[in-house]
Amino acid sequence: MKIIYQDRELETASSTLTQFLMEHKLAGNTLILEYNEEILNSSPGNLPERPLAAGDRINVFSVVAGG
Amino acid sequence: MSVNGYLSEEERSILESATVGIAGAGGLGSNCAAHLVRSGVRHFVIADFDVVSASNLNRQFFFCDQVGQKKVDALRENLLRIEPALQLEMHDIKITTLNIHEIFRSCCIVAEAFDTTESKSMFLRALSSSKKMLVSVSGIAGWGKSNEIQLKKVGKNLILIGDFKSGVDAQTLQFPASPRVGIAAAMQANSIIASLLGHPL
Numbered sequence: 001m002k003i004i005y006q007d008r009e010l011e012t013a014s015s016t017l018t019q020f021l022m023e024h025k026l027a028g029n030t031l032i033l034e035y036n037e038e039i040l041n042s043s044p045g046n047l048p049e050r051p052l053a054a055g056d057r058i059n060v061f062s063v064v065a066g067g
Numbered sequence: 068m069s070v071n072g073y074l075s076e077e078e079r080s081i082l083e084s085a086t087v088g089i090a091g092a093g094g095l096g097s098n099c100a101a102h103l104v105r106s107g108v109r110h111f112v113i114a115d116f117d118v119v120s121a122s123n124l125n126r127q128f129f130f131c132d133q134v135g136q137k138k139v140d141a142l143r144e145n146l147l148r149i150e151p152a153l154q155l156e157m158h159d160i161k162i163t164t165l166n167i168h169e170i171f172r173s174c175c176i177v178a179e180a181f182d183t184t185e186s187k188s189m190f191l192r193a194l195s196s197s198k199k200m201l202v203s204v205s206g207i208a209g210w211g212k213s214n215e216i217q218l219k220k221v222g223k224n225l226i227l228i229g230d231f232k233s234g235v236d237a238q239t240l241q242f243p244a245s246p247r248v249g250i251a252a253a254m255q256a257n258s259i260i261a262s263l264l265g266h267p268l
Contacts, residue, residue, distance in 0.1 A: 030184045067243065
């Protein structure tokens, strides 16, 4: 199935959002996870259980120190 | 008297009736607040527990003779020198998941202006499901790379600013400096004003 990851089309075998995040090593306390325009918690142990569907949009942004 | 004489009556009224929250009064928060005051915002809720130190003067909107003062007190002084008719609710407190909702209860927009990843992440986890517009920053350390600082709309209520990779890191000599921190703080203020006035981000 094809999804949109970081604004680019990507083929994935993952059937859930959690599987996708684990596959791409994206779980973490310092990540912002955007799934179909919804901001979700991506901290380990709190990964969101959502079925993935073709065309789903996933974006991930790193939170780094500085201010 | 109005600091910003270029505003229409309607714009002035919108900006003067908004209450903007700023979580942190360091490099991002102090400079973002100054931009917002100069742009016409009059009501603020600003929280920070820290004191001004000499090492802050490389980028934060404070002065030599304010070293040792609480940041919220020093920032109040400086903002009132730009516009005496401000309504400032200053909190000398460390922001946590336990108090963040109460501190920023009256704010329609809150700028995240922390320096650590833990505080930034806490802010986003605590408020991203709220109805408030949030403006957060990630990746502003070092020099140069101006074109890499981006603005992204994330979800329905989050604006993210930064390059998302240049973190402050003493081991790699990546420090926060006035130009890049200032760019991000100005972008925060710019996007807050645009959101309030209904302009494109």
